Amino acid sequence: MSLRLYDTGTRSVLDFQPRKPGEVGVYLCGLTVQGPPHIGHLRSGVSYDVLIRWLRRSGYKTTYVRNVTDIDDKILVRGEEQGRPWWAIAYENERKLARDYTALNVEAPTYEPRATGHITQMIDLIQSLIDNGRAYVTEVGNVWFSVSSWADYGELSGRRPDDMLSSPDTGDKRDSRDFGLWKAHKAGEPLDAAWNSPWGPGRPGWHIECSAMARRYLGDAFDIHGGGTDIMFPHHENELAQSRGAGLGFAKYWVHNGMLNLAGTKMSKSLGNTLSVAALGEKGFSAAAIRYYLTSVQYRSAVDFSEDALGEAQTAWERLSNFVHRTAEALGAESTIGGSLAPAFTAAMDDDLNSPAAVAVIHDSAREGNAALDAGDDAAAARHGAAVRAMLDQLGLDPLDPHWDDPGDAKLHGAVDALVKLALEQRAEARARKDYAAADRIRDELAHAGITVKDTPRGPVWTVD
Numbered sequence: 001m002s003l004r005l006y007d008t009g010t011r012s013v014l015d016f017q018p019r020k021p022g023e024v025g026v027y028l029c030g031l032t033v034q035g036p037p038h039i040g041h042l043r044s045g046v047s048y049d050v051l052i053r054w055l056r057r058s059g060y061k062t063t064y065v066r067n068v069t070d071i072d073d074k075i076l077v078r079g080e081e082q083g084r085p086w087w088a089i090a091y092e093n094e095r096k097l098a099r100d101y102t103a104l105n106v107e108a109p110t111y112e113p114r115a116t117g118h119i120t121q122m123i124d125l126i127q128s129l130i131d132n133g134r135a136y137v138t139e140v141g142n143v144w145f146s147v148s149s150w151a152d153y154g155e156l157s158g159r160r161p162d163d164m165l166s167s168p169d170t171g172d173k174r175d176s177r178d179f180g181l182w183k184a185h186k187a188g189e190p191l192d193a194a195w196n197s198p199w200g201p202g203r204p205g206w207h208i209e210c211s212a213m214a215r216r217y218l219g220d221a222f223d224i225h226g227g228g229t230d231i232m233f234p235h236h237e238n239e240l241a242q243s244r245g246a247g248l249g250f251a252k253y254w255v256h257n258g259m260l261n262l263a264g265t266k267m268s269k270s271l272g273n274t275l276s277v278a279a280l281g282e283k284g285f286s287a288a289a290i291r292y293y294l295t296s297v298q299y300r301s302a303v304d305f306s307e308d309a310l311g312e313a314q315t316a317w318e319r320l321s322n323f324v325h326r327t328a329e330a331l332g333a334e335s336t337i338g339g340s341l342a343p344a345f346t347a348a349m350d351d352d353l354n355s356p357a358a359v360a361v362i363h364d365s366a367r368e369g370n371a372a373l374d375a376g377d378d379a380a381a382a383r384h385g386a387a388v389r390a391m392l393d394q395l396g397l398d399p400l401d402p403h404w405d406d407p408g409d410a411k412l413h414g415a416v417d418a419l420v421k422l423a424l425e426q427r428a429e430a431r432a433r434k435d436y437a438a439a440d441r442i443r444d445e446l447a448h449a450g451i452t453v454k455d456t457p458r459g460p461v462w463t464v465d
Contacts, residue, residue: 003350008254009156013352018223024060025222027214032069033093034078037100038275040260044228047257047299049106054349065217066109068094071116071203086193100277103287105396105403113213119195121212122204125246126181134245138172141184141200147177150241157233179238180205207238221249229256258302288404289314295395296359321399323366327385331378339386362391374454424460
Protein backbone atom coordinates (compact mmCIF):
# COMPACT_ATOMS: atom_id res chain seq x y z
CA MET A 1 0.00 0.00 0.00
CA SER A 2 1.29 3.47 -0.88
CA LEU A 3 0.90 6.51 1.32
CA ARG A 4 -2.61 7.84 1.87
CA LEU A 5 -3.31 11.18 3.58
CA TYR A 6 -6.44 12.91 4.79
CA ASP A 7 -7.00 15.99 2.63
CA THR A 8 -8.97 18.70 4.41
CA GLY A 9 -10.12 20.25 1.14
CA THR A 10 -11.95 17.12 -0.02
CA ARG A 11 -12.71 15.78 3.48
CA SER A 12 -11.37 12.38 2.47
CA VAL A 13 -8.32 10.13 2.65
CA LEU A 14 -6.59 10.19 -0.73
CA ASP A 15 -3.75 8.31 -2.36
CA PHE A 16 -0.77 10.64 -2.22
CA GLN A 17 0.44 11.47 -5.71
CA PRO A 18 2.98 14.31 -5.89
CA ARG A 19 2.87 16.80 -8.73
CA LYS A 20 6.32 15.69 -9.85
CA PRO A 21 7.18 11.98 -9.56
CA GLY A 22 9.74 11.30 -6.84
CA GLU A 23 9.71 14.86 -5.43
CA VAL A 24 7.58 16.51 -2.76
CA GLY A 25 7.21 20.13 -1.66
CA VAL A 26 5.77 20.73 1.83
CA TYR A 27 4.92 24.05 3.50
CA LEU A 28 4.06 24.20 7.20
CA CYS A 29 2.75 27.37 8.81
CA GLY A 30 5.25 28.01 11.59
CA LEU A 31 4.71 30.06 14.71
CA THR A 32 4.17 33.73 15.32
CA VAL A 33 6.90 34.39 17.85
CA GLN A 34 5.21 36.87 20.18
CA GLY A 35 5.85 34.63 23.18
CA PRO A 36 7.66 31.47 24.30
CA PRO A 37 6.42 28.19 22.80
CA HIS A 38 4.45 25.57 24.67
CA ILE A 39 3.86 21.92 23.80
CA GLY A 40 0.59 22.83 22.09
CA HIS A 41 2.63 24.80 19.55
CA LEU A 42 5.22 22.05 19.29
CA ARG A 43 2.71 19.36 18.39
CA SER A 44 2.51 20.71 14.85
CA GLY A 45 6.30 20.64 14.44
CA VAL A 46 6.56 17.09 15.80
CA SER A 47 3.64 15.85 13.64
CA TYR A 48 5.15 17.19 10.44
CA ASP A 49 8.60 15.97 11.43
CA VAL A 50 7.11 12.45 11.42
CA LEU A 51 5.50 13.13 8.02
CA ILE A 52 8.75 14.43 6.51
CA ARG A 53 10.72 11.47 7.86
CA TRP A 54 8.17 9.09 6.35
CA LEU A 55 8.13 10.84 2.97
CA ARG A 56 11.92 10.59 2.79
CA ARG A 57 11.86 6.96 3.96
CA SER A 58 9.35 6.32 1.16
CA GLY A 59 11.93 7.54 -1.35
CA TYR A 60 10.72 11.07 -2.04
CA LYS A 61 13.15 13.94 -2.43
CA THR A 62 11.43 16.30 -0.03
CA THR A 63 11.74 20.08 0.22
CA TYR A 64 10.30 21.20 3.55
CA VAL A 65 9.56 24.85 4.37
CA ARG A 66 8.51 25.95 7.87
CA ASN A 67 8.25 29.71 8.27
CA VAL A 68 8.62 32.06 11.22
CA THR A 69 6.21 35.00 11.50
CA ASP A 70 8.41 37.65 13.10
CA ILE A 71 6.27 40.74 12.41
CA ASP A 72 2.71 40.88 13.66
CA ASP A 73 0.33 43.09 15.65
CA LYS A 74 0.78 40.89 18.72
CA ILE A 75 4.55 41.21 18.57
CA LEU A 76 4.25 45.00 18.44
CA VAL A 77 1.91 44.91 21.44
CA ARG A 78 4.40 42.79 23.41
CA GLY A 79 7.15 45.26 22.59
CA GLU A 80 5.09 48.18 23.85
CA GLU A 81 4.06 46.30 27.00
CA GLN A 82 7.65 45.33 27.82
CA GLY A 83 9.32 48.53 26.65
CA ARG A 84 11.55 46.59 24.29
CA PRO A 85 12.13 46.58 20.53
CA TRP A 86 9.60 44.34 18.78
CA TRP A 87 12.37 42.61 16.84
CA ALA A 88 14.20 41.70 20.06
CA ILE A 89 11.11 39.96 21.39
CA ALA A 90 10.63 38.12 18.11
CA TYR A 91 14.23 36.93 17.99
CA GLU A 92 14.30 35.87 21.64
CA ASN A 93 11.21 33.72 21.19
CA GLU A 94 12.47 32.36 17.88
CA ARG A 95 15.58 31.10 19.68
CA LYS A 96 13.43 29.50 22.39
CA LEU A 97 11.38 27.79 19.71
CA ALA A 98 14.53 26.47 18.02
CA ARG A 99 15.80 25.19 21.38
CA ASP A 100 12.59 23.27 22.06
CA TYR A 101 12.45 21.81 18.56
CA THR A 102 16.01 20.59 19.06
CA ALA A 103 15.15 19.15 22.48
CA LEU A 104 12.34 17.11 20.91
CA ASN A 105 14.59 15.92 18.07
CA VAL A 106 12.63 17.78 15.40
CA GLU A 107 14.88 17.96 12.35
CA ALA A 108 15.55 21.35 10.78
CA PRO A 109 13.47 22.14 7.67
CA THR A 110 15.06 22.62 4.28
CA TYR A 111 14.27 26.33 4.59
CA GLU A 112 13.01 28.36 7.56
CA PRO A 113 12.19 31.82 6.16
CA ARG A 114 11.30 34.82 8.29
CA ALA A 115 8.44 37.03 7.16
CA THR A 116 10.56 40.19 7.45
CA GLY A 117 12.99 38.79 4.89
CA HIS A 118 10.35 38.48 2.16
CA ILE A 119 8.58 41.84 2.03
CA THR A 120 9.48 42.30 -1.66
CA GLN A 121 7.79 39.04 -2.63
CA MET A 122 4.71 40.01 -0.63
CA ILE A 123 4.48 43.40 -2.32
CA ASP A 124 4.73 41.76 -5.75
CA LEU A 125 1.94 39.30 -4.91
CA ILE A 126 -0.29 42.06 -3.53
CA GLN A 127 0.24 44.16 -6.64
CA SER A 128 -0.84 41.27 -8.86
CA LEU A 129 -4.08 40.98 -6.85
CA ILE A 130 -4.73 44.70 -7.25
CA ASP A 131 -4.05 44.49 -10.97
CA ASN A 132 -6.56 41.69 -11.52
CA GLY A 133 -9.28 43.28 -9.40
CA ARG A 134 -9.10 40.94 -6.41
CA ALA A 135 -7.79 43.64 -4.05
CA TYR A 136 -8.20 47.38 -3.57
CA VAL A 137 -6.26 50.24 -1.98
CA THR A 138 -7.89 52.71 0.42
CA GLU A 139 -7.09 56.38 0.93
CA VAL A 140 -4.96 55.73 4.02
CA GLY A 141 -2.84 53.11 2.24
CA ASN A 142 -4.43 49.87 3.45
CA VAL A 143 -4.83 47.09 0.89
CA TRP A 144 -7.74 44.67 1.29
CA PHE A 145 -8.60 41.42 -0.47
CA SER A 146 -12.15 41.51 -1.80
CA VAL A 147 -13.79 38.30 -0.61
CA SER A 148 -16.77 38.85 -2.91
CA SER A 149 -14.41 38.78 -5.90
CA TRP A 150 -13.55 35.14 -5.26
CA ALA A 151 -16.50 32.85 -5.89
CA ASP A 152 -14.80 29.81 -4.35
CA TYR A 153 -14.13 31.47 -1.01
CA GLY A 154 -14.85 28.92 1.73
CA GLU A 155 -13.90 25.85 -0.31
CA LEU A 156 -11.32 24.71 2.26
CA SER A 157 -13.13 25.31 5.55
CA GLY A 158 -16.66 24.85 4.26
CA ARG A 159 -17.63 28.35 5.41
CA ARG A 160 -19.28 30.52 2.81
CA PRO A 161 -19.09 34.34 2.77
CA ASP A 162 -22.87 34.65 3.18
CA ASP A 163 -22.67 32.61 6.40
CA MET A 164 -19.99 34.82 7.95
CA LEU A 165 -20.96 37.44 10.49
CA SER A 166 -20.83 40.98 9.18
CA SER A 167 -20.04 43.94 11.40
CA PRO A 168 -21.39 47.42 10.68
CA ASP A 169 -17.99 48.87 11.66
CA THR A 170 -15.89 48.05 8.60
CA GLY A 171 -13.24 50.76 9.01
CA ASP A 172 -12.09 51.59 5.50
CA LYS A 173 -13.08 48.20 4.07
CA ARG A 174 -15.76 47.93 1.43
CA ASP A 175 -17.04 44.78 3.14
CA SER A 176 -16.39 43.69 6.71
CA ARG A 177 -15.51 40.19 5.44
CA ASP A 178 -12.56 41.47 3.41
CA PHE A 179 -9.13 40.76 4.90
CA GLY A 180 -5.93 42.76 5.01
CA LEU A 181 -3.03 42.32 2.63
CA TRP A 182 -1.13 45.47 3.59
CA LYS A 183 -1.51 47.51 6.79
CA ALA A 184 -0.69 51.21 6.55
CA HIS A 185 1.67 52.52 9.20
CA LYS A 186 -0.16 54.22 12.08
CA ALA A 187 0.97 57.10 14.25
CA GLY A 188 2.73 55.83 17.37
CA GLU A 189 3.85 52.55 15.85
CA PRO A 190 7.61 51.87 15.64
CA LEU A 191 9.12 53.37 12.51
CA ASP A 192 11.25 50.26 11.99
CA ALA A 193 8.06 48.17 11.78
CA ALA A 194 7.13 49.77 8.45
CA TRP A 195 8.42 49.11 4.95
CA ASN A 196 8.03 51.24 1.84
CA SER A 197 5.48 50.10 -0.72
CA PRO A 198 3.63 51.53 -3.74
CA TRP A 199 0.75 52.30 -1.35
CA GLY A 200 2.82 53.98 1.34
CA PRO A 201 4.74 52.76 4.40
CA GLY A 202 3.30 49.80 6.26
CA ARG A 203 3.64 46.09 6.91
CA PRO A 204 2.11 42.92 5.45
CA GLY A 205 -0.96 41.14 6.71
CA TRP A 206 -0.50 37.70 8.22
CA HIS A 207 -2.07 35.72 5.39
CA ILE A 208 -0.08 37.18 2.51
CA GLU A 209 3.17 36.29 4.27
CA CYS A 210 2.68 32.54 3.93
CA SER A 211 1.45 32.72 0.33
CA ALA A 212 4.53 34.70 -0.69
CA MET A 213 7.01 32.54 1.20
CA ALA A 214 5.53 29.27 -0.06
CA ARG A 215 5.75 30.60 -3.62
CA ARG A 216 9.34 31.77 -3.10
CA TYR A 217 10.65 28.36 -2.02
CA LEU A 218 8.23 25.87 -3.60
CA GLY A 219 6.99 27.64 -6.71
CA ASP A 220 3.52 28.58 -7.89
CA ALA A 221 2.20 25.08 -7.08
CA PHE A 222 3.36 22.50 -4.56
CA ASP A 223 2.15 19.34 -2.87
CA ILE A 224 1.29 19.65 0.82
CA HIS A 225 0.31 22.62 2.97
CA GLY A 226 0.16 21.95 6.70
CA GLY A 227 -0.82 23.54 9.97
CA GLY A 228 -3.13 23.17 12.94
CA THR A 229 -6.89 22.93 12.63
CA ASP A 230 -7.14 26.18 14.61
CA ILE A 231 -5.78 28.19 11.66
CA MET A 232 -7.73 26.46 8.91
CA PHE A 233 -10.07 29.45 9.10
CA PRO A 234 -9.43 32.22 8.45
CA HIS A 235 -5.69 31.88 7.81
CA HIS A 236 -5.55 28.97 5.40
CA GLU A 237 -8.83 29.89 3.78
CA ASN A 238 -7.45 33.35 3.07
CA GLU A 239 -4.13 31.97 1.84
CA LEU A 240 -5.97 29.75 -0.60
CA ALA A 241 -8.23 32.55 -1.88
CA GLN A 242 -5.46 35.10 -2.42
CA SER A 243 -3.07 32.56 -3.99
CA ARG A 244 -5.64 31.11 -6.35
CA GLY A 245 -6.92 34.63 -6.96
CA ALA A 246 -3.45 35.58 -8.14
CA GLY A 247 -3.46 32.66 -10.58
CA LEU A 248 -1.27 30.29 -8.53
CA GLY A 249 -1.93 26.56 -8.33
CA PHE A 250 -0.82 26.63 -4.67
CA ALA A 251 -1.29 23.48 -2.52
CA LYS A 252 -2.58 20.18 -3.86
CA TYR A 253 -3.23 18.63 -0.43
CA TRP A 254 -4.12 20.28 2.89
CA VAL A 255 -3.01 18.28 5.94
CA HIS A 256 -4.07 19.59 9.37
CA ASN A 257 -3.05 18.38 12.81
CA GLY A 258 -5.42 18.34 15.77
CA MET A 259 -5.06 20.56 18.80
CA LEU A 260 -3.51 19.78 22.16
CA ASN A 261 -6.01 20.82 24.81
CA LEU A 262 -5.93 21.23 28.57
CA ALA A 263 -9.12 20.14 30.31
CA GLY A 264 -10.93 20.39 26.99
CA THR A 265 -9.73 23.94 26.33
CA LYS A 266 -7.24 24.89 23.62
CA MET A 267 -3.88 25.81 25.12
CA SER A 268 -3.24 29.52 24.79
CA LYS A 269 -1.17 32.19 26.44
CA SER A 270 -4.24 34.29 27.16
CA LEU A 271 -5.73 31.51 29.30
CA GLY A 272 -2.47 31.09 31.16
CA ASN A 273 -2.55 27.31 30.74
CA THR A 274 0.63 26.88 28.81
CA LEU A 275 3.19 24.14 29.44
CA SER A 276 6.75 24.39 28.22
CA VAL A 277 9.31 21.65 27.63
CA ALA A 278 11.48 23.16 30.37
CA ALA A 279 8.63 23.28 32.90
CA LEU A 280 7.72 19.66 32.20
CA GLY A 281 11.39 18.73 32.51
CA GLU A 282 11.45 20.23 35.99
CA LYS A 283 8.58 17.90 36.87
CA GLY A 284 10.62 14.88 35.79
CA PHE A 285 9.31 14.35 32.26
CA SER A 286 12.04 13.71 29.71
CA ALA A 287 12.10 15.30 26.26
CA ALA A 288 11.95 11.81 24.73
CA ALA A 289 8.79 11.06 26.71
CA ILE A 290 7.20 14.31 25.50
CA ARG A 291 8.00 13.42 21.89
CA TYR A 292 6.64 9.90 22.42
CA TYR A 293 3.47 11.41 23.92
CA LEU A 294 2.97 13.74 20.94
CA THR A 295 3.88 11.06 18.38
CA SER A 296 1.90 8.09 19.71
CA VAL A 297 -1.43 9.84 19.03
CA GLN A 298 -2.72 10.05 15.45
CA TYR A 299 -1.83 13.53 14.20
CA ARG A 300 -5.40 14.50 13.31
CA SER A 301 -6.79 13.64 16.75
CA ALA A 302 -7.37 16.26 19.41
CA VAL A 303 -5.45 15.47 22.61
CA ASP A 304 -6.56 16.39 26.12
CA PHE A 305 -3.31 16.91 28.01
CA SER A 306 -2.81 15.63 31.53
CA GLU A 307 0.29 14.87 33.53
CA ASP A 308 -1.09 11.40 34.21
CA ALA A 309 -1.26 10.70 30.47
CA LEU A 310 2.24 12.08 29.99
CA GLY A 311 3.45 9.89 32.85
CA GLU A 312 1.97 6.83 31.16
CA ALA A 313 3.71 7.83 27.95
CA GLN A 314 7.01 8.14 29.79
CA THR A 315 6.58 4.66 31.26
CA ALA A 316 5.80 3.22 27.82
CA TRP A 317 8.79 4.97 26.24
CA GLU A 318 11.12 3.76 28.99
CA ARG A 319 9.88 0.20 28.47
CA LEU A 320 10.87 0.35 24.81
CA SER A 321 14.14 2.12 25.56
CA ASN A 322 15.06 -0.41 28.23
CA PHE A 323 14.52 -3.28 25.79
CA VAL A 324 16.79 -1.73 23.16
CA HIS A 325 19.48 -0.98 25.73
CA ARG A 326 19.14 -4.45 27.22
CA THR A 327 19.60 -6.02 23.79
CA ALA A 328 22.60 -3.83 23.03
CA GLU A 329 24.22 -4.69 26.36
CA ALA A 330 23.57 -8.42 26.05
CA LEU A 331 24.39 -8.89 22.36
CA GLY A 332 26.40 -5.79 21.44
CA ALA A 333 25.20 -2.49 19.97
CA GLU A 334 25.94 -3.76 16.46
CA SER A 335 23.16 -6.35 16.88
CA THR A 336 20.59 -3.53 16.87
CA ILE A 337 21.75 -1.97 13.59
CA GLY A 338 20.15 -2.47 10.19
CA GLY A 339 16.74 -3.66 11.30
CA SER A 340 13.79 -3.84 8.93
CA LEU A 341 10.46 -2.13 9.48
CA ALA A 342 7.71 -4.62 10.28
CA PRO A 343 5.15 -4.83 7.44
CA ALA A 344 2.38 -3.93 9.89
CA PHE A 345 4.33 -0.83 10.94
CA THR A 346 4.75 0.26 7.31
CA ALA A 347 1.07 -0.37 6.59
CA ALA A 348 0.06 1.73 9.60
CA MET A 349 2.28 4.65 8.61
CA ASP A 350 1.03 4.53 5.01
CA ASP A 351 -2.51 4.66 6.37
CA ASP A 352 -2.60 8.42 7.03
CA LEU A 353 0.31 8.17 9.51
CA ASN A 354 -1.61 5.90 11.90
CA SER A 355 0.99 6.22 14.62
CA PRO A 356 -1.03 4.51 17.39
CA ALA A 357 -1.15 1.33 15.30
CA ALA A 358 2.53 1.74 14.42
CA VAL A 359 3.49 2.14 18.09
CA ALA A 360 1.47 -0.95 18.99
CA VAL A 361 3.56 -2.93 16.50
CA ILE A 362 6.73 -1.66 18.20
CA HIS A 363 5.52 -2.74 21.64
CA ASP A 364 4.57 -6.20 20.34
CA SER A 365 8.04 -6.64 18.88
CA ALA A 366 9.68 -5.45 22.11
CA ARG A 367 7.67 -7.98 24.17
CA GLU A 368 8.72 -10.80 21.85
CA GLY A 369 12.31 -9.59 22.00
CA ASN A 370 12.35 -9.55 25.80
CA ALA A 371 10.96 -13.08 25.81
CA ALA A 372 13.68 -14.16 23.38
CA LEU A 373 16.37 -12.65 25.61
CA ASP A 374 14.94 -14.47 28.62
CA ALA A 375 14.97 -17.75 26.68
CA GLY A 376 18.51 -17.26 25.43
CA ASP A 377 17.42 -17.05 21.79
CA ASP A 378 20.06 -14.57 20.66
CA ALA A 379 19.07 -14.59 16.99
CA ALA A 380 15.42 -13.76 17.67
CA ALA A 381 16.37 -11.18 20.30
CA ALA A 382 18.74 -9.42 17.90
CA ARG A 383 16.14 -9.44 15.13
CA HIS A 384 13.54 -7.81 17.37
CA GLY A 385 16.06 -5.41 18.87
CA ALA A 386 17.10 -4.16 15.45
CA ALA A 387 13.49 -3.92 14.28
CA VAL A 388 12.34 -1.99 17.35
CA ARG A 389 15.24 0.40 17.03
CA ALA A 390 14.56 0.96 13.30
CA MET A 391 10.86 1.64 13.90
CA LEU A 392 11.52 3.98 16.79
CA ASP A 393 14.13 5.79 14.70
CA GLN A 394 11.48 6.38 12.04
CA LEU A 395 9.47 8.21 14.70
CA GLY A 396 12.52 10.19 15.83
CA LEU A 397 12.85 8.13 19.01
CA ASP A 398 15.90 5.87 18.57
CA PRO A 399 16.93 5.12 22.19
CA LEU A 400 20.60 4.76 21.18
CA ASP A 401 20.66 8.11 19.39
CA PRO A 402 23.19 10.29 21.28
CA HIS A 403 20.62 13.09 21.05
CA TRP A 404 18.74 11.58 23.99
CA ASP A 405 21.87 11.26 26.13
CA ASP A 406 22.00 13.55 29.11
CA PRO A 407 25.45 13.83 30.78
CA GLY A 408 23.86 13.79 34.22
CA ASP A 409 21.64 10.86 33.34
CA ALA A 410 24.60 8.98 31.85
CA LYS A 411 26.52 9.31 35.11
CA LEU A 412 23.48 8.21 37.08
CA HIS A 413 22.88 5.22 34.82
CA GLY A 414 26.54 4.28 35.15
CA ALA A 415 26.32 4.39 38.94
CA VAL A 416 23.11 2.32 38.95
CA ASP A 417 24.67 -0.24 36.60
CA ALA A 418 27.69 -0.63 38.87
CA LEU A 419 25.57 -0.98 42.03
CA VAL A 420 23.19 -3.50 40.47
CA LYS A 421 26.13 -5.50 39.11
CA LEU A 422 27.65 -5.57 42.60
CA ALA A 423 24.34 -6.68 44.14
CA LEU A 424 23.96 -9.45 41.58
CA GLU A 425 27.50 -10.65 42.26
CA GLN A 426 26.69 -10.81 45.98
CA ARG A 427 23.47 -12.68 45.17
CA ALA A 428 25.42 -15.19 43.05
CA GLU A 429 27.90 -15.71 45.86
CA ALA A 430 25.02 -16.26 48.34
CA ARG A 431 23.43 -18.84 46.05
CA ALA A 432 26.79 -20.55 45.54
CA ARG A 433 27.11 -21.08 49.27
CA LYS A 434 23.40 -22.09 49.37
CA ASP A 435 22.40 -19.09 51.46
CA TYR A 436 19.12 -18.77 49.59
CA ALA A 437 17.58 -16.47 52.20
CA ALA A 438 20.30 -13.86 51.56
CA ALA A 439 19.98 -14.29 47.78
CA ASP A 440 16.21 -13.79 47.96
CA ARG A 441 16.65 -10.77 50.22
CA ILE A 442 18.95 -9.12 47.65
CA ARG A 443 16.46 -9.85 44.87
CA ASP A 444 13.58 -8.45 46.96
CA GLU A 445 15.51 -5.28 47.84
CA LEU A 446 16.22 -4.70 44.16
CA ALA A 447 12.53 -5.26 43.36
CA HIS A 448 11.58 -2.74 46.05
CA ALA A 449 13.83 -0.23 44.24
CA GLY A 450 12.00 -0.92 40.97
CA ILE A 451 14.56 -3.33 39.52
CA THR A 452 13.30 -6.73 38.35
CA VAL A 453 15.79 -9.59 38.18
CA LYS A 454 15.16 -12.58 35.93
CA ASP A 455 17.30 -15.70 35.81
CA THR A 456 17.96 -16.76 32.20
CA PRO A 457 20.16 -19.42 30.54
CA ARG A 458 22.91 -16.85 30.09
CA GLY A 459 22.64 -15.64 33.68
CA PRO A 460 20.58 -13.05 35.56
CA VAL A 461 19.32 -9.99 33.67
CA TRP A 462 17.63 -6.96 35.15
CA THR A 463 15.19 -4.29 33.99
CA VAL A 464 13.87 -1.11 35.53
CA ASP A 465 10.09 -1.17 35.98
